[in-house]
Structure formats: C-alpha cells, structure tokens
Amino acid sequence: MTRVLLPATLPELWEALAACPEAPLLAGGTDLLVRLRARRQRPEALVGLERLAELRTIRRQGRGLRIGALATHAMIARHPLVLRHAPVLARAVSEVGGPAIRNMGTLGGNLCTASPAGDSLPALAVLEARVELLSAGGTRLLPLSEFLLGPGRAALAPGEIVGAVRVPLSADFQVQHFEKAGRRAALAIAVVSLAVLARLEKGMVAEARLAVGSAAPTVLRCPEAEEFLRGRRLTLSALERAARAVRAAVRPIDDARASAGYRRQVAGNLLLRLADL
C-alpha cells in the first residue's frame, strides 16, 4: 500500500513533508511516475502537490509575472499575460510532449526534473527568471542559473519546494524565438533547443540573449554570441558568425538521440532561422 498525501494548503503540505520527509514530491507525474516505474520502485508514500490551488495561479507581480509552480504547460501556453509579456515562454511550453502531457506536466516539475533538455528552461534562461523556493521556514529566491546544478540536480534544500517562477516582463524584446530540434515533431525530447530574445533599435540589435538546451549539463547562455550580435543587423552573415560562437560554447554529449557533433552543428544552425524573422 502506497500512501498518497494530497495536501490542499501550504500548512498541510509542511505537515505532510514533516511526517514523510523521504516521500517523493509528485507534481504533474509525467517524469516521476515514469522514473519510479523504470526503477520498479513503489515508495511507501508520495506527496502530491496538485491540490495546492495557490501554487497554480499566474499573475502580474511588480515588474514581472509570477507563474505558480503547479501551472501546467497548457495553462501557460494559452495564458493572456504570458502571451503578452513573455511570448518566448508560451512558445517553448507549447512544444512540450503532446496535448495530454501539456495538461499534466507543470513548470515547477520541468525545473525540478532539471533535464538538460527541459523545454521551458532555455526560455526561462533568456527571460532571466528567478525561482521562488518555499519551505516551512519561509521563502527564498534564486536565479535560474543557481537553481539548476546539473542533469537531474536542482538546488532544493530538504523540506523545500518550488512555489513559483518569477519572470521579468519581456514584451519590449521584439524578437522572441524558440525552436526545438527533435527526432520528430511531438513527444520527442529535444536533441537541441534554442531560445532567443532580441531588442532591436532602428533595425540593429540593442540587446540579444541566447540560451541553448540539451547541449550542455544544463541550459547554457552564450555571452560571446550575444556580444557579437550587439549593434548588428540579424543578417545571415552576422548570424553565421554568432552560430560559430554558439558551437564553440556548447558542451554536448553523444546519446541515443544524437551525436555530440550533430548537436554542436544544429545548435548553431538554429540561430540562422532568425534571418527569416
């Protein structure tokens, strides 16, 4: 018999975590239940977060958006505030899995799984999102780059959960791009993905931010390429030079989905699409 605790309020959650400190946390279940099945594990207890309505809301907060960790990919992909203020994130999460997976998987889950291929992560990286961590003791905020430590490793302390993601408004970046290359269009884990924000002034790049997924232990910003694009037009020749910088920065691995060399090549190629925008 597995105990499944479904607290409906944060105080109930802290009680559940204190009672079952070893229990895995279940958000959308799309990673955890697959993992438990693969390892043939039946934990004694699971703590499910799905009934914590306060972690599901998406709203304006100060100069940004606060997206509850329990917001599903489907909710985020169609939410008017996200579409208006952080379209790059809406685009990225609309590429996750298929419709049922997007109805189940959550933003907090995507962060805590900390896969190098997590589709939301490059978008959150270019948005310079911060992760809001909650515990019985209070709240702390971590930049995304300090939260993601490596494949499957996130900077969660015992007794802590991801409560929300804080995303600065990005509507003034006219170019908001996300593209994922996979073995097929739906339900495929990214072979490489790229998120880009660019602010243009008189056709020139005033600021560019690039982040590559699935090509390093965690999502990778490319400051060399960002710097190179500043003050230039998004022409094919400029993008080819920036793509070289991206290929030099990535640290891909060979795995069942693609070779490191292929990932390196595609990581740069994805940038060339910006010439069509």
Next chain:
Amino acid sequence: MTIRFTLNGRPVALDTDPGRRAVDILREDLGALSVKEGCGTGECGACSVLLDGELKLSCLLLAAQLEGREVVTCEGLGDQDAPHALQVAFAEHGAVQCGFCTPGMVLAAESLLRENPDPDREDVRRGLSGNLCRCTGYVKIVDAVQAAARERRGGRRKK
C-alpha cells in the same frame, strides 16, 4: 482506502491501494476496457481519459488523484446504441484499423473539438500528436475528426 469519483456519470466508491495506477483500476476493477495500456510511460496516448474535462494519461495518474474528480472514458461518450458523433465518424471513415489506439484518439479529438470547434488539418494533427497509431492510419483519422467537427457545427453528415 476508499476512493470516490464519478466514472462516465456514475458515482464510484472503490476500496483500493491509492498508489495503483488509474489505468489499472479503470480496466481491472471497473471494466472500462476502452482504456488501453500501450507504452505505460505517457508516450502513446492509448490510455487517455478526460479528467474533469481535461485530456490526461491514466498510466501517469494514481488512483488517489481521482478522488472527487470526474472521469470520462470512451464508453462515456457513447455506446453502440447511441454513438457519439466522433465514434460514428471514425466508423464511417474507416479511421480504425486494429482499434487499439482508437479510444485514445477519440478522446483526444473530443478534447480538441471542445477547444476548437473548427480545426484545420494541421490543428487536428497537432491535437492528436500525443496519440500513436502503429497501423499508420492517420489520414482517415484526420478526415473523421474534421467530419465530426462539421456535424457538430450543424452541418449535415454526408451519407
């Protein structure tokens, strides 16, 4: 532990291990055999159900998560005596081969049509992108979904 929810409009109270998978209790305990287990890892869509109206995968849901919820399987859309428009359209268009993926396809299509009553072919493909058919019969499935959408919008069914 007793878990209470609604299955296809009928209240259910089931004494079971809350850590069992929803797909197992639906098939084994409740006889909802339209729910298929294909991959068991959320990649094929054959175990799709509507949970509180949203398309979800019952192989990735635990029994405990059904508590207080409303579950609809393909049996709940219609039966042989009173089939649902999608079920009729799938039959009329030959959009079934071995039939294993069909209940999941029908539920994904139903979910799509509730959001988008007038999908183009690309919308249908995207709406069904989480459902695999190993008989590779997608063209007729897309035809069937579009036909059902037309009928639902008030058009006459072609006979």
